Amino acid sequence: MSATYQADFNLWIDKTAKLLREHRWQEIDLEHLIAEVEDLGKSERRAIISQLIRLLLHLLKWQYQPQRRSDSWLDSITDARTQIELAIQDSPSLKSYPIEQLKESYQKARRQAAKQTGMIISVFPEGCPYSLELVLDEDWLPEASE
Template identity: 85%
Template sequence: MSATEPADFNLWSNITAQLLREHRWQEIDLEYLIAEVEDLGKSEQRAIVSQLIRLLLHLLKWQYQPQRRSDSWLDSITDARTQIELAIQDSPSLKNHPTKQLDQSYQKARQQAAKQTGILISVFPEKCAYSLELVLNEDWFPEANESIFS
């Protein structure tokens, strides 16, 4: 095999696992295996970022559209917090990843919030007004932003 993507990933992973079990090192596509292992770590990081964006988006909507608050927003906020917590429990080395990604994730959430709500992006703060501790706190929700309603 070469370092190109296999046509059947499931088959490749099963064969590679068997080769590893049997210590048949010479038959393993080492370059591709290394790339896949690296991608596993990146996948975990992307999952945290995805959940963080979803969480920030719904917190913004919660704050800026209090009249539209719903159980589905509450469920989304709760689930995103849970998924981040579970990912970090599974991979404690990712504990600081949300901190590193907060600003970039907030910018994406801010853009999505503007599109989804019809509220001008300039209404949402340029910098995240929430600390990561609050964002991840299961009991915290932002207060309604009354200034946009007056």
Template identity: 75%
Template sequence: MSDAYSTDFSQWTRQTAQLLRERRWQDIDVANLIDEVEDLGKSERRAIASQLTRLLLHLLKWQYQPQRRSDSWLDSITDARTQIHLAIQDSPSLKGYPAEQLADCYRRARHQAATQTKQELSVFPATCQYALDLILAEDWLPEGY
């Protein structure tokens, strides 16, 4: 069945699910199944990091380009927060992951903000000035920073 894994992933997933339902343990492509289960966890973490980066980017733009503030930035901020909260709700073990990733996500967001706003990188603080609980808070925006 490992041939199906490399030639038709969708078919491989259907076959694997069927074999699991039928409890045909000896026919399961265990090595690839293990890889896929591990990748599921990576995907969840990657999604949180991506949303946190997007959230930080729009918070920076909100703070450093007040003249360009828009409803689409607010929508992006709200959606990123929602996606992070939903991912953690589905996988409570990831509750601490945003804190673990904050510095890296901020670094990426800072570079993206400089590029998108056409401002010098040095305009944006080298380290995140926002507390994580505020970043993730439903109604917080960096008005007074």
């Protein structure tokens, strides 16, 4: 089974699922199965971080470039909030993960905002100016900055 994992991942998944359904435990490529299950958890966490960065980026752009506000920014903000909410609904144990990642995610969003807007990074606050509660609140948008 290990050779199949290397050569054809989709075939390996199909065979592994079949072996699990048939309770053929001894034939399962346990090493790779464990790695894949662990990667599923990493993938969920990565998805939350990615959406949080995207959300913070667009909130910063919304606040610091009010003249450029667009429906696509609003759509991005709404979608990122929805994706985070859905990920937490699927895995309630990740409920505290966004707050754990807020500081680091904000720093990444801040750097991206500076690049995308052409503004110097010091224009954006060094620390996240928004609470997680506001960031995830579907009815909240930051006010324009002078």
